[in-house]
Amino acid sequence: MGNFSRQMALSSALLKRLQSRRGALNTVNSGAARSFTTTEGHRPTIIHKRSLDILHDPWFNKGTAFSMTERDRLDLRGLLPPNVMSPEQQIERFMADLKRLEKSARDGPSDPYSLAKWRILNRLHDRNETMYYKVLIDNIAEYAPIVYTPTVGLVCQKYSGLFRRPRGMYFSAQDRGEMMSMVYNWPAEQVDMIVVTDGSRILGLGDLGVQGIGIAIGKLDLYVAAAGINPQRCAFDLFVLVLPVMIDVGTNNEELLKDPLYLGLQEHRLDGEEYLEVIDEFMEAVFTRWPHVIVQFEDFQSKWAFNLLQRYRKEYRMFNDDVQGTAGVALAGLLGAVRAQGRPMIDFPKMKIVVAGAGSAGIGVLNAARKTMSRMLGDTEIAFESARSQFWVVDANGLITEAREKIDPDARSFARRVKEIERQGLREGASLAEVVRQVKPDVLLGLSAVGGLFSKEVLEALKESTSTRPAIFAMSNPTKNAECTPEEAFSIVGDHIIFGSGSPFSNIDLGNGNIGHCNQANNMFLFPGIGLGTLLSGSKIISDGMLQAAAECLAEYMTEEEVHKGIIYPSISRIRDITKEVAAAVITEAIEEDLVEGYREMDARELQKLNQDEIRTYIQNNMWNPDYTKLVYKKD
Numbered sequence: 001m002g003n004f005s006r007q008m009a010l011s012s013a014l015l016k017r018l019q020s021r022r023g024a025l026n027t028v029n030s031g032a033a034r035s036f037t038t039t040e041g042h043r044p045t046i047i048h049k050r051s052l053d054i055l056h057d058p059w060f061n062k063g064t065a066f067s068m069t070e071r072d073r074l075d076l077r078g079l080l081p082p083n084v085m086s087p088e089q090q091i092e093r094f095m096a097d098l099k100r101l102e103k104s105a106r107d108g109p110s111d112p113y114s115l116a117k118w119r120i121l122n123r124l125h126d127r128n129e130t131m132y133y134k135v136l137i138d139n140i141a142e143y144a145p146i147v148y149t150p151t152v153g154l155v156c157q158k159y160s161g162l163f164r165r166p167r168g169m170y171f172s173a174q175d176r177g178e179m180m181s182m183v184y185n186w187p188a189e190q191v192d193m194i195v196v197t198d199g200s201r202i203l204g205l206g207d208l209g210v211q212g213i214g215i216a217i218g219k220l221d222l223y224v225a226a227a228g229i230n231p232q233r234c235a236f237d238l239f240v241l242v243l244p245v246m247i248d249v250g251t252n253n254e255e256l257l258k259d260p261l262y263l264g265l266q267e268h269r270l271d272g273e274e275y276l277e278v279i280d281e282f283m284e285a286v287f288t289r290w291p292h293v294i295v296q297f298e299d300f301q302s303k304w305a306f307n308l309l310q311r312y313r314k315e316y317r318m319f320n321d322d323v324q325g326t327a328g329v330a331l332a333g334l335l336g337a338v339r340a341q342g343r344p345m346i347d348f349p350k351m352k353i354v355v356a357g358a359g360s361a362g363i364g365v366l367n368a369a370r371k372t373m374s375r376m377l378g379d380t381e382i383a384f385e386s387a388r389s390q391f392w393v394v395d396a397n398g399l400i401t402e403a404r405e406k407i408d409p410d411a412r413s414f415a416r417r418v419k420e421i422e423r424q425g426l427r428e429g430a431s432l433a434e435v436v437r438q439v440k441p442d443v444l445l446g447l448s449a450v451g452g453l454f455s456k457e458v459l460e461a462l463k464e465s466t467s468t469r470p471a472i473f474a475m476s477n478p479t480k481n482a483e484c485t486p487e488e489a490f491s492i493v494g495d496h497i498i499f500g501s502g503s504p505f506s507n508i509d510l511g512n513g514n515i516g517h518c519n520q521a522n523n524m525f526l527f528p529g530i531g532l533g534t535l536l537s538g539s540k541i542i543s544d545g546m547l548q549a550a551a552e553c554l555a556e557y558m559t560e561e562e563v564h565k566g567i568i569y570p571s572i573s574r575i576r577d578i579t580k581e582v583a584a585a586v587i588t589e590a591i592e593e594d595l596v597e598g599y600r601e602m603d604a605r606e607l608q609k610l611n612q613d614e615i616r617t618y619i620q621n622n623m624w625n626p627d628y629t630k631l632v633y634k635k636d
C-alpha cells in the first residue's frame with residue numbers, strides 16, 4: 001500500500017467484511033490506480049477497481065447514484081446516463097417499473113410477455129454473454145423481435161424504468177470538453193463497431209431522449225448475431241468490441257422533461273452550431289482512440305441525419321442506417337416486386353411509385369431508387385431527369401409539388417411539376433388516397449411513422465393499380481406504426497399483392513392452401529453486412545458503390561421460385577447467410593474501387609488477390625461463434 005492509502009486506513013470491521021466476501025483485497029486488480037469514494041457521514045472506502053469493473057461489482061456499484069465527483073475519480077464518466085439520482089429516486093424508479101409490470105401483466109395481452117422475455121434475455125446478457133448470443137443466434141426468428149424491432153421500441157419507451165446495468169457509453173451536453181478523455185473510460189483498446197443515436201427519432205416513436213440507447217444496443221445485438229462481429233475478446237483484459245453510444249443533447253419530449261425519474265438531461269435539445277460542436281467532439285474523440293472503428297448513425301431526426309452524413313462521410317468510416325441501409329433494403333424490395341410480376345429487373349424504370357413519408361428514410365429510398373433507374377436508362381442527365389417522373393411523394397401536408405411554399409431541401413428534387421400533375425387530375429397537397437386513385441401505382445411505400453395511414457380508402461384505391469401484382473410496403477416501425485397490416489392489405493387489395501413491413505407480421509392464410517407472404521422489409525438485412533464488409537476490407541470510407549453492391553446482392557439473393565411466390569426478402573433465420581453474402585459484395589466493390597486497406601493479418605495486397613470463394617472463406621473465418629473459450633490462470 002502507498003502512503004496515501006495507509007492514511008485512509010480501513011476500519012477493521014469493513015476490512016473483515018470485504019475480505020470474507022471477496023477474498024484478500026490486496027489481490028484484486030493490484031495494478032489498478034487507487035481511488036476512494038466518499039459516502040456522507042462515513043469514512044471513504046478504498047477500492048482497487050475502476051470503470052466497468054466497479055459497475056459490474058454488486059458490492060460497490062451504486063448505479064445512477066454515483067455522484068459526478070465519484071464518476072470523475074473512478075473513471076465512470078460516460079458509463080452511466082447523465083442524470084444523477086438519489087438513492088430514494090433509484091428505489092422509486094425500480095418500484096414504479098415493478099408495479100407497471102404487475103399491472104400490465106393483468107391488463108395487456110402480448111406486450112408484458114415480450115417485455116418479460118426481454119428482461120430475462122437481458123439478465124442472461126449481464127451474466128453470461130457467450131450463452132446469451134448462443135441463445136439469440138440459435139433462436140433468431142423467435143428472439144430478434146424481442147431484442148430488436150418491435151419490442152426494442154417498447155424497451156426504449158420504458159428505459160428509465162428498465163435500466164439496471166449500463167451497457168454502452170453516454171456522452172452528454174454537459175461533457176463538452178471532456179469527451180477526449182472520457183473515451184478512455186471504455187475498457188477496450190480496440191472497438192470495431194459503434195452504433196450511436198441522439199434519441200431524437202426512435203423508430204416511429206419520436207423523441208425518447210437518453211432512453212434511445214436501447215436502439216443502439218438492439219442494433220449491435222444484430223451485429224453480433226448476424227454479422228458475427230466479436231462482442232469481446234479476451235487477451236490480457238476483456239475487450240468489448242461493440243459499443244452502443246447515446247449522445248444526450250437534451251430532449252424536446254415534454255413528458256420526459258417533467259418526469260423526475262427520467263435518466264437523461266432535463267433540458268431542451270441543443271440546436272444549430274452548439275449541437276454540431278457536440279457531435280464533432282464525439283467523432284473526434286472516438287476516431288482518435290479507435291482510428292479503425294466504424295460508426296453507424298441511428299435514429300437521428302431527419303434534420304440532422306442528412307446533415308451529419310454529408311459532414312462526416314468523406315472523412316470518417318461511418319454511415320447512416322436509416323438513410324442508406326433503408327434505401328438499399330427498399331431498393332431490393334422494389335426490384336423484387338418487378339421480378340414478382342414476371343418482368344426482368346431492367347423494367348424497373350417503368351414502375352410508378354407512390355411514397356408516403358419524406359423524412360430521412362423516405363428521401364433515402366427515393367434517391368437510391370431514382371439513381372438506380374437512371375443507371376438502367378443509360379446514366380445520363382436526361383435519364384436522371386426522366387426517372388424523377390416515376391415518383392409521387394406525399395408527406396404530412398399531402399402531395400409535394402413545386403407549388404409548395406416551403407419545400408424541405410432534401411425533398412425538392414421530388415416535387416412534382418404543377419402542370420404535369422394537373423394533367424393527372426392532382427394538385428399540391430392532394431391526399432394520399434387521391435394520389436393513389438389517380439396514379440394507379442405499381443408500388444405504395446410507407447415510411448411515414450403513421451400507423452394505419454394506408455386506410456381502407458387508400459387500399460381500395462390501390463385495387464385499380466395498373467400492375468399485375470401491386471406491391472405494398474408498410475415499412476414504419478414498430479408494429480403499431482405500420483401503415484397497414486397484412487390482413488388489411490391482402491383482404492382489401494387482393495391475394496395477388498406483394499407485401500412487406502418494417503416490423504414482423506405472420507403470414508396470412510388465404511385459404512385453399514395459399515399463403516399471403518409477409519416479408520420483413522427491414523434494414524437489418526443490410527446494415528450488418530455493410531458493417532462487416534467495411535470492417536474486413538479496411539476501407540476508410542463507405543462509398544456509394546459499396547452500398548449499391550450491398551443492395552444489389554440482397555435483390556439477387558432470392559430465387560425466381562421464391563419471388564414468384566411473393567417472397568422477396570429472406571426469412572430472418574437466414575440472416576447470417578445473407579449478411580455474409582452482403583459483406584462479400586461490399587468487400588468486392590471496395591477492392592474494385594481501390595479502397596481496401598486490409599484487416600489484422602490480411603493486408604490490402606493479399607485481399608486484392610482473393611477470388612470470390614476466398615473472400616467468402618475469409619469472411620467466414622472472421623465471424624465469431626458463441627462458443628466458450630478455454631480459460632487458464634496465469635501468474636503475473
Ligand SMILES: NC(=O)c1ccc[n+]([C@@H]2O[C@H](COP(=O)([O-])OP(=O)(O)OC[C@H]3O[C@@H](n4cnc5c(N)ncnc54)[C@H](O)[C@@H]3O)[C@@H](O)[C@H]2O)c1
Pocket residue numbers: 201202203204205301302321322326329356357358359360361362394395396397432446447448449450453475476477478481501502503521522523524
Ligand atoms: N423498415 C425499415 O427498415 C425502416 C428504416 C428506417 C425507418 N423506418 C421507419 O420509417 C418511419 C419514418 O422514419 P423517418 O426517419 O423518415 O422519420 P421522419 O420523421 O423523418 O419522417 C416522417 C415523414 O412522414 C411524413 N408524414 C407524417 N404524417 C404523414 C401523413 N399523414 N401522410 C404522409 N406522410 C406523413 C412526414 O411529413 C415526414 O416527411 C419510422 O417509423 C421508422 O421506424 C423503417
Ligand SMILES: O=C(O)C[C@H](O)C(=O)O
Pocket residue numbers: 149202203204299321322476477502522523524
Ligand atoms: O430499427 C429498425 O427496426 C429499422 C429502422 O432502423 C427504424 O428506424 O425503424
Ligand SMILES: [Mg+2]
Pocket residue numbers: 203298299321322
Ligand atoms: Mg433506425
